[in-house]
Amino acid sequence: MSATFLGMPGSPVFPPFPRAAHDAVRDTTLRGNLRHATHTIRAKRAAAVAEMPDWAALRAAGRQIKDHTLRHLDRYLVRVEEAVTAAGGTVHWAADADEANRIVASLVKATGEREVVKVKSMATQEIGLNEALEAEGIRAYETDLAELIVQLGHDRPSHILVPAIHRNRGEIRDIFRSEMGEWGRPAPEGLTDAPAELAEAARLHLREKFLRAKVGISGANFVVAETGTLVVVESEGNGRMCLTLPETLISVVGIEKIVPTWRDLEVFLQTLPRSSTAERMNPYTSMWTGTTDGDGPETFHLVLLDNGRTDTLADEVGRQALRCIRCSACLNVCPVYERAGGHAYGSVYPGPIGAILSPQLRGTTSEIDASLPYASSLCGACYEVCPVAIDIPEVLVHLRERVVEGGPVTRAGNKVLLKPAKGHAAERAAMRAARWALTRPGALRGGQRLASRTRRFHPRALPGPGRAWTGTRDLPPVPVEPFRDWWQRTHGGREAAK
Amino acid sequence: MNSRDRILGRVRRALADVPPDDVPYERAVSRDYLRQHGERGTEETVDLLAENLADYRAIVHRCDADALPRLIAHLLGERGSKTVLVPPGLEEDWPAVVGVTRVTDRPDATARELDRVDSVVTGCALAVAETGTLVLDGSPDQGRRRITLVPDHHICVVRVPDQVVSSVPQALDRLDPTRPLTWISGPSATSDIELDRVEGVHGPRTLEVVLVSGK
Ligand code: SF4
Numbered sequence A: 001m002s003a004t005f006l007g008m009p010g011s012p013v014f015p016p017f018p019r020a021a022h023d024a025v026r027d028t029t030l031r032g033n034l035r036h037a038t039h040t041i042r043a044k045r046a047a048a049v050a051e052m053p054d055w056a057a058l059r060a061a062g063r064q065i066k067d068h069t070l071r072h073l074d075r076y077l078v079r080v081e082e083a084v085t086a087a088g089g090t091v092h093w094a095a096d097a098d099e100a101n102r103i104v105a106s107l108v109k110a111t112g113e114r115e116v117v118k119v120k121s122m123a124t125q126e127i128g129l130n131e132a133l134e135a136e137g138i139r140a141y142e143t144d145l146a147e148l149i150v151q152l153g154h155d156r157p158s159h160i161l162v163p164a165i166h167r168n169r170g171e172i173r174d175i176f177r178s179e180m181g182e183w184g185r186p187a188p189e190g191l192t193d194a195p196a197e198l199a200e201a202a203r204l205h206l207r208e209k210f211l212r213a214k215v216g217i218s219g220a221n222f223v224v225a226e227t228g229t230l231v232v233v234e235s236e237g238n239g240r241m242c243l244t245l246p247e248t249l250i251s252v253v254g255i256e257k258i259v260p261t262w263r264d265l266e267v268f269l270q271t272l273p274r275s276s277t278a279e280r281m282n283p284y285t286s287m288w289t290g291t292t293d294g295d296g297p298e299t300f301h302l303v304l305l306d307n308g309r310t311d312t313l314a315d316e317v318g319r320q321a322l323r324c325i326r327c328s329a330c331l332n333v334c335p336v337y338e339r340a341g342g343h344a345y346g347s348v349y350p351g352p353i354g355a356i357l358s359p360q361l362r363g364t365t366s367e368i369d370a371s372l373p374y375a376s377s378l379c380g381a382c383y384e385v386c387p388v389a390i391d392i393p394e395v396l397v398h399l400r401e402r403v404v405e406g407g408p409v410t411r412a413g414n415k416v417l418l419k420p421a422k423g424h425a426a427e428r429a430a431m432r433a434a435r436w437a438l439t440r441p442g443a444l445r446g447g448q449r450l451a452s453r454t455r456r457f458h459p460r461a462l463p464g465p466g467r468a469w470t471g472t473r474d475l476p477p478v479p480v481e482p483f484r485d486w487w488q489r490t491h492g493g494r495e496a497a498k
Numbered sequence B: 001m002n003s004r005d006r007i008l009g010r011v012r013r014a015l016a017d018v019p020p021d022d023v024p025y026e027r028a029v030s031r032d033y034l035r036q037h038g039e040r041g042t043e044e045t046v047d048l049l050a051e052n053l054a055d056y057r058a059i060v061h062r063c064d065a066d067a068l069p070r071l072i073a074h075l076l077g078e079r080g081s082k083t084v085l086v087p088p089g090l091e092e093d094w095p096a097v098v099g100v101t102r103v104t105d106r107p108d109a110t111a112r113e114l115d116r117v118d119s120v121v122t123g124c125a126l127a128v129a130e131t132g133t134l135v136l137d138g139s140p141d142q143g144r145r146r147i148t149l150v151p152d153h154h155i156c157v158v159r160v161p162d163q164v165v166s167s168v169p170q171a172l173d174r175l176d177p178t179r180p181l182t183w184i185s186g187p188s189a190t191s192d193i194e195l196d197r198v199e200g201v202h203g204p205r206t207l208e209v210v211l212v213s214g215k
Helices: A017-026 A028-050 A055-071 A073-086 A097-111 A122-126 A129-135 A145-152 A169-183 A195-212 A238-244 A262-276 A309-313 A318-323 A329-333 A335-340 A351-362 A367-374 A381-385 A392-405 A425-438 A441-453 A464-471 A483-490 B003-014 B042-055 B065-079 B111-116 B168-174
Strands: A090-094 A115-118 A139-142 A215-218 A222-224 A229-234 A248-254 A284-289 A299-305 A407-411 A414-418 B059-064 B083-086 B101-104 B119-122 B126-128 B133-136 B153-160 B181-184 B206-213
Touching (some): A017 A335, A017 A367, A028 A262, A028 A329, A028 A335, A055 A262, A055 A318, A073 A299, A097 A129, A097 A215, A097 A299, A115 A195, A115 A238, A122 A129, A145 A169, A145 A195, A169 A195, A215 A238, A222 A262, A229 A238, A229 A262, A238 A284, A262 B168, A309 A318, A309 B003, A318 A351, A318 A392, A329 A351, A329 A381, A351 A367, A351 A381, A351 A392, A367 A392, A392 A407, B042 B059, B042 B153, B065 B119, B065 B153, B133 B153
Parallel strands (some): A115 A139, A115 A215, A248 A299, B083 B101, B119 B153, B153 B206
Antiparallel strands (some): A229 A284, A407 A414, B133 B181
16 A cells, blocks of 8 residues: 555545544534434434343453454464355455455456446445546446445545435435436436435436446455355345346455354344444345355455554554444444544544544554544543444554554554654644543543543653653653542432433 | 465464464353343244334235235235246245236346346245344245345245244354345335435335245
8 A cells, every 4th residue: 555545535635633623513514414313323223222131242242253353363364265265256365455456456357347336345445446446447336325425426425334424415416416417327307305216316326237237346244254154234235236136246355354153143243233223133134155056146256355454453452443343333422523524534434443443554654644543532432332342442542652652563564663743733633632622521521531441551741732741740640530430439429410 | 475475474473462372262252142032932923023024114914824825916916016026936826816927037037127027926034033034045935136136026925933033143043154145124225315214225115024824
């Protein structure tokens, strides 16, 4: 991956988080849309989780399964390769984005086709596949409704689950009216902004593409090492279309998506839909093992993608980010995401998970990546909802230290020594984060609690702007228990309700 | 060095700090979560399935085996379907169609041909009560994955109680991973526009489920 590539198609340079967030909070439409969305999903999710008395046990099992897989990832990667090959698939290995894009482009070219239909996939967005294919003269059509809205609007996704959440129905109608004709079947005459009509327009527009598509491209939510089975979870049926109608299927999958056994799916098929869309089960889940005669694609390729994942794996604290199942629950509870929106994170991975994943996948040499670990109030809500118990605040604190103090990191498989950040991105971000937290008692309370829990990670010196000050002074130690918690514990929680 | 060796080498170096761990996988994960949620009798499990299917906007019908052909014919008539697609291994007499052309799926039937039929009738591998989910595994009474996807109206027949399990763990126990599997919970849906739920973006907009009892 080249140093300037930020994994975000179409717009190679991003302002650091504070500047982008600053602009975003002034956009009242965006804030309104986001607030509505995150609050709605959040409330529904809590209800869906409450139905499961064994949620804590499922969450613990999910964490253990992923940790075990990561601990033995070399073994499971080889097993995936064996199982998929035995089932009639072909496995490719891609060390970085460029290599993955090259592999996919050459596979598409070998079919003689010039267009492909795509299932929404974070991995292919991360590597900028659509743009890479475009450069090779191949057109990639996004078929998820939200991704279609984003693609037609020459826009970027802003949420993992509902990528066009920053758009309202009027904007979507305008985009459909002006752009659909450029890409295929135009929007029907007199299209209104009723969601059912907009969905119907998308159905007609895309069906024409599904019916003639010869090549489909997808990611996967899970890959079962034992059997070589791939799993795609979705709602609309566009996934099923892309996975079963074309003659050739190419799946680009991050190496962290592996689970060891078939049985492990019982954990994630219970936690993922409830954490993500707050449903007992999403409308459609497809599972396939290699190819099946007479049913679905005759040719199946699996591209196993590293692109910074092994570097992340090398970080003792940060590697837990690889457990992520991309449910997006952490976005919906994050007070910073709610105000800043997904675009401010300058990555396909927005919100709390983006704040810890992007700087690890891409390194912290760019301004935006150096500022991401500060895009949080450390309130801990993301950790509470995470179905695989990723301690996002712990990783954030760890990465802040990394940015400010420097230290050993792994880049492209090599150990390198990161220099302390000279840039001002981190300082500015820290200032804004501090100001943000200090004006919000709730966030401050959470932050203090976290500060106690993470005492062993605290730097001797203040990060960012406090650095000069602590150069000549010692930081006062953080108390074992924050005052507010002590108060709550010893005062019968009378204040707790607030 | 090829990328396979490069990646595997990076993984091994990345894990160099981790102490060796030879715990067999069976003991590495504590499976103390529930196999099913709540104690239910057979009847209650079927009721829960019906309830959760309906909650996800599937239309649920119940009948006994003798009444099944007539019920399916009635549902097709009600919808005004002119053609009904069936997988090659579906029971001969369901649907007992009058005035509807029965089209048996052929391996070479194109997606465009499937797009022209009005309805499809299939069986299923099993149904999951707690989540309101139907699972199809490509058996002869269910056919290729695409036939339940392209037509706009899907009628799925579930034999109760034999084909009903309580929970996701029980479902996975009974399924064969080497088959192509499709899990269906209600009709196709999207919430991508201001989180308003809209049924049927790409898959069937109408899903009818017939819970059939008796032989
Ligand atoms: S970090 Fe956890 S909560 Fe956030 S998307 Fe990943 S799995 Fe979901």
